[in-house]
Amino acid sequence: MSAMTLDPLSDPILERRQKIQEIAQASVGRRKAYSKIFIVVCWVFLALAVVPLIAVIVYTFAKGIAAWTPDFFTQVTKPEGIPNGGVWNAIVGTFVIGLIATLVTVPLGLLVGLGLAQFEGKLAGVVRFAADVMTGVPSILIGIFGYIALVTRFGYSGLAGAFAIGLIMLPIMIRAGETAIRGVPPQLQEAGIALGARKFIVTRRVVLPAALPGIITGSLLAVARGIGETAPLLLTIFGTQFFNSNPTKPMEALPLVIYNYSSQPYSDLVQIAWGAALLLMMAVLVLNIGSRVLAGFLQRERQ
Amino acid sequence: MSVVGIPQQDGGSRRGRTSPRFSLPDGWYRVLLVASAAVFAALVIWFLVAIAIKAQPAFSTLGFSWIVQKTWNPNLQQFGLLPFILGTLETTAIAMFLAVPIGLGAAIALAYLVPHRVRLVLGTAVELLAAVPSVVYGLWGVVALAPLFRQYVEPFLSSAFGWTGLFNGPNLGVGLILAGTILFIMVLPTMVAVSRDVLATVPTEQVEGALAVGATRGQVLRKVVIPGARTGLLGAFTLATGRALGETVAVALVIGNSNYIAHSLKSPAATLPSLLINNFGEASGTELSALFGAGLVLLVIGLTVNSIARILVRRAEGSELGSASVLVP
Amino acid sequence: MTEQLISTTAEVIEDDVDLRQGTIAPRSGTQTPVMRLDDVSVAFGGRLAVKNVSFDVYAHEVTSLIGPSGSGKTTLLRALNRMHDTVRSAEVFGTVLLGDTDIYARSMDPTLLRTRVGMVFQRPNPFPGMSIYENAVAGLRFNGVRKKALLDEAAESSLVAAALWDSVRDRLKNHASSLSGGEQQRLCIARALAVEPEVLLMDEPTSALDPMATLRIEELITELKDRVTIVIVTHNMQQARRVSDQCAFLLMDDDRAGKLIEFGPTEKLFTDAKDPRTLDYVNGLFG
Numbered sequence: 001m002s003a004m005t006l007d008p009l010s011d012p013i014l015e016r017r018q019k020i021q022e023i024a025q026a027s028v029g030r031r032k033a034y035s036k037i038f039i040v041v042c043w044v045f046l047a048l049a050v051v052p053l054i055a056v057i058v059y060t061f062a063k064g065i066a067a068w069t070p071d072f073f074t075q076v077t078k079p080e081g082i083p084n085g086g087v088w089n090a091i092v093g094t095f096v097i098g099l100i101a102t103l104v105t106v107p108l109g110l111l112v113g114l115g116l117a118q119f120e121g122k123l124a125g126v127v128r129f130a131a132d133v134m135t136g137v138p139s140i141l142i143g144i145f146g147y148i149a150l151v152t153r154f155g156y157s158g159l160a161g162a163f164a165i166g167l168i169m170l171p172i173m174i175r176a177g178e179t180a181i182r183g184v185p186p187q188l189q190e191a192g193i194a195l196g197a198r199k200f201i202v203t204r205r206v207v208l209p210a211a212l213p214g215i216i217t218g219s220l221l222a223v224a225r226g227i228g229e230t231a232p233l234l235l236t237i238f239g240t241q242f243f244n245s246n247p248t249k250p251m252e253a254l255p256l257v258i259y260n261y262s263s264q265p266y267s268d269l270v271q272i273a274w275g276a277a278l279l280l281m282m283a284v285l286v287l288n289i290g291s292r293v294l295a296g297f298l299q300r301e302r303q
Numbered sequence: 304m305s306v307v308g309i310p311q312q313d314g315g316s317r318r319g320r321t322s323p324r325f326s327l328p329d330g331w332y333r334v335l336l337v338a339s340a341a342v343f344a345a346l347v348i349w350f351l352v353a354i355a356i357k358a359q360p361a362f363s364t365l366g367f368s369w370i371v372q373k374t375w376n377p378n379l380q381q382f383g384l385l386p387f388i389l390g391t392l393e394t395t396a397i398a399m400f401l402a403v404p405i406g407l408g409a410a411i412a413l414a415y416l417v418p419h420r421v422r423l424v425l426g427t428a429v430e431l432l433a434a435v436p437s438v439v440y441g442l443w444g445v446v447a448l449a450p451l452f453r454q455y456v457e458p459f460l461s462s463a464f465g466w467t468g469l470f471n472g473p474n475l476g477v478g479l480i481l482a483g484t485i486l487f488i489m490v491l492p493t494m495v496a497v498s499r500d501v502l503a504t505v506p507t508e509q510v511e512g513a514l515a516v517g518a519t520r521g522q523v524l525r526k527v528v529i530p531g532a533r534t535g536l537l538g539a540f541t542l543a544t545g546r547a548l549g550e551t552v553a554v555a556l557v558i559g560n561s562n563y564i565a566h567s568l569k570s571p572a573a574t575l576p577s578l579l580i581n582n583f584g585e586a587s588g589t590e591l592s593a594l595f596g597a598g599l600v601l602l603v604i605g606l607t608v609n610s611i612a613r614i615l616v617r618r619a620e621g622s623e624l625g626s627a628s629v630l631v632p
Numbered sequence: 633m634t635e636q637l638i639s640t641t642a643e644v645i646e647d648d649v650d651l652r653q654g655t656i657a658p659r660s661g662t663q664t665p666v667m668r669l670d671d672v673s674v675a676f677g678g679r680l681a682v683k684n685v686s687f688d689v690y691a692h693e694v695t696s697l698i699g700p701s702g703s704g705k706t707t708l709l710r711a712l713n714r715m716h717d718t719v720r721s722a723e724v725f726g727t728v729l730l731g732d733t734d735i736y737a738r739s740m741d742p743t744l745l746r747t748r749v750g751m752v753f754q755r756p757n758p759f760p761g762m763s764i765y766e767n768a769v770a771g772l773r774f775n776g777v778r779k780k781a782l783l784d785e786a787a788e789s790s791l792v793a794a795a796l797w798d799s800v801r802d803r804l805k806n807h808a809s810s811l812s813g814g815e816q817q818r819l820c821i822a823r824a825l826a827v828e829p830e831v832l833l834m835d836e837p838t839s840a841l842d843p844m845a846t847l848r849i850e851e852l853i854t855e856l857k858d859r860v861t862i863v864i865v866t867h868n869m870q871q872a873r874r875v876s877d878q879c880a881f882l883l884m885d886d887d888r889a890g891k892l893i894e895f896g897p898t899e900k901l902f903t904d905a906k907d908p909r910t911l912d913y914v915n916g917l918f919g
Contacts, residue, residue, distance in 0.1 A: 418720075505760075506757065508753055508754075508755055508757035509757050509759060509760065511715065511718075511751075511753065511757070512751075512753060512757040512758075512759070512820065512823075513759065513770070513774065514715065514718060514743075514746065515713060515715065515746055515750060515751035515753075515824070516746065516747065516750065516770060516771030516774055516775075516823060516824060516826075516827055517743045517744065517746045517747035517771055517774050517775050517827060518743065518771075518774040519743055519774075522774050526759075526770075526773075526774070527759050527760075530759070530760060530761040530762070531759070531760040531761065533761065
């Protein structure tokens, strides 16, 4: 019996090995060709993806830089036909709206995030679901809500804009806060709790400092997302050609300038739209890059 | 306001610890967190209820059928939403038709094919591009891309694919196809960045396991890496779909804003968000209520896509590594 | 039949010892080298990780690579099925013969080589989203096998060989992730066996498993010998002693590259090593 298994001609394993190797040999050319094609297609798709994105950036830079004159930064928006218009009022509007939204959203989002990370229960489930809903909701609907909640009562105002922008930032902030806090090694908290410290003290002294890089990154990303939103502002701050730093009145903002001027037939207004687009893009990129650099720096500082 | 009340287990802790400037007992701390959570939950509920209430008059005057009627003409008190629902679905379909293969291919290249150094630079660049505000894409679309579409792309599509009947009519530049293309470019960075992250989480062991039984590189990518990441990829696709469905300004700038059902991909059209943004300022009475109704429809579509995403992700999660977290960029 | 084969192999082990002392092998085919390593070195980014290793791997034997961590065992093992091809900075020098062919020759296709020289990894790595059956035949499908009969035959044969058939035959359509860690590793062995390789490389195959599952795999290795030639990396000296016929001891050199210190029949290496460093290592004095 043992002799039979050792006989190469009747050994089913050797037979199968030969069969498989023949098939593999016969198909290897075809398989490698398919593999090459697949990989080439991936490269082509990468190129197809990168080209339009580079085009957007380069185009915005080229057109936007040309619009960056002293007037652009110091003058307010002016109607078509009147020269030397700028976006000073829009810069101030975006800054004020962004600031108010951030001041309210960051602490509130952080507290909700803390709650999600530290307590489980029905409310946590509801809040998590609500945050999911809000991340998936089209931003224009948030604008409509801002309109219903504030504009119909108090009229168009920077505050209504900040409310809408804040609602867009809030779920981002909550998720970022929860993730950052959950990332803190549990031993750190347990050590504090074991010493008998109150949860609040442990949180303030141990958890929040440890989670700080994540919280800062999350906040900056939320701000970057918030200030670029256009649709909610269109429904809440209305836009105005006058300088106004009072958030209870209608305000101008950079995304609005871009939107309103982009389809104008007047080339000087379109030019201002490009300038505003470049400015807004730079602000968003600086916030994004800044959050990475800062997070990396804080991380290194810790070690 | 240092020690408001001494909970049971706190007794020993005051020893040997510097007293903090500000402290809350566990009970109050909990109240603070619960209150914040309640504020947020209340805002979300208010949001959902407010839109529903404002849309209610449209439903009580017009019933339910107006949602699928074909004509939007406020002067005749006709508020059919069908053109806008179709426009929303069509632009999103065009965007995803382009974004799924190109985004997936680019993500594979970025995660597995590109040399290491280039990978880092390109990867970061893609992540940054995901943050560029959509209105910038809209501006670029209407100023730079629309003329190109009118002069080159649309004539080409008409001559090459005219037989399909999808590209009839004049070349206007703006229209469904340009809106879909802009949406595609806009969702692409998110799509690529998330897909790349997900693909990169496929364990090296599995890649090597496939190589070790004689798989080619292409086979490893198609049969092991993509299936291994399918959960998260699905998340990336639905995330991008949700964005495309809800995008307002970029679409409003390039779609041509026509209230009629498009008969060609080159036709001007409108989406639910572009309808809202274009008519909200001047609307009143039933029209305003109908617009809120349009918002409600958009909300339902958006939430449905989101729920489908979550169900799919959960189902896929049951068997393999969960990538639900990638749904939040 | 299996028992009979095991007893035969056990005798062969004894005979091998004699052979190295100059006597002739009693069973034909036992002492044929399947793989020959001649002056093999591996470098990453210009730095040598393994240098100048030469030894033969004999048919239907288990050859173990032992040595402290950093001695280049795994690096050397991965040179035997060209896994280093996937790492840009890696270079392999010297000659590795499989039969009469140089596996690094231009004419040798790495994917075809890997169907002849299979590999099992440290951690079980079944393919996600594939059923037990699909995992078992994955290698065959990669290699262009489409005939259902051949797939079924290979799946059953390899699962039987991996001692998994009885427990999974009724749930072949289930996800591979439903198996325990030890079962997953046996599935990975089945997956490697299904393409009927001539040589099976095992890279610390039990390092992620509990003692019982480890024991099971060790028994399996001994049973598999008549089907395939095995080269196994292990950090567990007792395991090397239990399962292997030949043993190669590697050690990190002064320039931090792994070097072959001694190669020979396992029992000899463990009881009567030529090199004092081998003695120290097998006696647990370092590493």
